[in-house]
Amino acid sequence: MKFLFVFIILILVGCNEKEYVxxxxxxxxxxxxxxxxxxxxxxxxxxxxxxxxxxxxxHCLTDRYDSCKGVINVYDVNNMDEEYLEIDEELAFLIDYGxxxxxxxxxxxxxxMGDLIDFWxxxxxxxxxxxxxxxxxxxxxxDIELLENKISQGxxxxxxxxxxxxxxxxxxxxxxxxxxxxxxxxxxxxxxVGESYREDAYRIGIKHPxxxxxxxxxxxxxxxxxxxxxxxxxxxMEGQRFHHIINPKTLFPADYFLSVSVITEDSLLADALTTAxxxxxxxxxxxxxxxxxxxxxxxxxxxxxxxxxxxxxxx
Amino acid sequence: xxKYDFGMVFLLILFISFFYFSFNNVxxxxxxxxxxxxxxxxxxxxxxxxxxxxxxxxxxxVVIEVKDYQARVVEETSxxxxxxxxxxxxxxxxxxxxxxxxxxxxxxxxxxxxR
Numbered sequence: 001m002k003f004l005f006v007f008i009i010l011i012l013v014g015c016n017e018k019e020y021v022x023x024x025x026x027x028x029x030x031x032x033x034x035x036x037x038x039x040x041x042x043x044x045x046x047x048x049x050x051x052x053x054x055x056x057x058x059h060c061l062t063d064r065y066d067s068c069k070g071v072i073n074v075y076d077v078n079n080m081d082e083e084y085l086e087i088d089e090e091l092a093f094l095i096d097y098g099x100x101x102x103x104x105x106x107x108x109x110x111x112x113m114g115d116l117i118d119f120w121x122x123x124x125x126x127x128x129x130x131x132x133x134x135x136x137x138x139x140x141x142x143d144i145e146l147l148e149n150k151i152s153q154g155x156x157x158x159x160x161x162x163x164x165x166x167x168x169x170x171x172x173x174x175x176x177x178x179x180x181x182x183x184x185x186x187x188x189x190x191x192x193v194g195e196s197y198r199e200d201a202y203r204i205g206i207k208h209p210x211x212x213x214x215x216x217x218x219x220x221x222x223x224x225x226x227x228x229x230x231x232x233x234x235x236x237m238e239g240q241r242f243h244h245i246i247n248p249k250t251l252f253p254a255d256y257f258l259s260v261s262v263i264t265e266d267s268l269l270a271d272a273l274t275t276a277x278x279x280x281x282x283x284x285x286x287x288x289x290x291x292x293x294x295x296x297x298x299x300x301x302x303x304x305x306x307x308x309x310x311x312x313x314x315x
Numbered sequence: 316x317x318k319y320d321f322g323m324v325f326l327l328i329l330f331i332s333f334f335y336f337s338f339n340n341v342x343x344x345x346x347x348x349x350x351x352x353x354x355x356x357x358x359x360x361x362x363x364x365x366x367x368x369x370x371x372x373x374x375x376x377v378v379i380e381v382k383d384y385q386a387r388v389v390e391e392t393s394x395x396x397x398x399x400x401x402x403x404x405x406x407x408x409x410x411x412x413x414x415x416x417x418x419x420x421x422x423x424x425x426x427x428x429x430r
Contacts, residue, residue, distance in 0.1 A: 033416055125395065
């Protein structure tokens, strides 16, 4: 009997994986449904509210359609009367990051074409006609002049390819700083996971762009998985799909892949890279990717999965 | 009965409840309907007859049809009708302009989905 007693104690100890409370919240921000899960020993509502506030702030800071109380934002920059405007340090950082990525990608990632994006978004909403190339050629852009947080007049910013990644990155940093290590931040096309709350890593499904279910499943901890595809917001015309990710070189929606996903530690880099890779050929993309500590998977128009060299470590 | 017998009975109860609670959740095939991040309704998915649920979204009524462990949006007002065009799903349906979400956690295969 004594033996059995000890035996069962041992089994119980073995089974007794630490239990975590799942603190969860969801909200709509940045045109996205955001879901946050924090695994902690106790119930904790305060941190969830802090994270939601953080997302709201970055939405406000990067909003193109409205000014933001208390801080100069993208709308103010795009509509300024002054010759120069002194902007917030974080906004300056984001603009500078985007400008550098423009050079890195030979202009494929262009944060200076706000009007063109608006034009296409309206087309998608109206669901009516395919624009002529000549019409699109009217959309030119002015390069950014940014010095010591002062930005020049005449730019037409759209930080849509960076804002969400930046907010997710900042949310992760806030959690880590406050001592929360086990979390999942899901902002639609951007998922950042911390340490796992159980023995194995988190399993993250990458949505299939044209079928039900997942294209593939990746495993990871402390990584950001992001995906770009033209499958959620689009209109169909003459058998073609027109979506919202525009190739600045052609001025038309990018037509290289069905979806591209990137895995890397930095959510901001992930966001920028996945958009850039979506609007360039596989060859160019592989070259760009090789400069970063990041992996990618491309899903081509003929339904092939192309993985970067180190991608399999996540499978 | 000695002290080990008492211990045994106690442990057995612990043991059984442990397994009961840990495995009871695995097959909870529910759909959660949310508006603006708040849970409006939790419905049990099943093989039974077709059921309909209505949620008030930002742009009007969102009508959800549930059948055979799946759900779809059959009626909604929105510019692109993305969520009604998604058809039958067993993962997640997001009606962004209406702020209505239907989350189905049918299995434990993944923790989250990047989309």
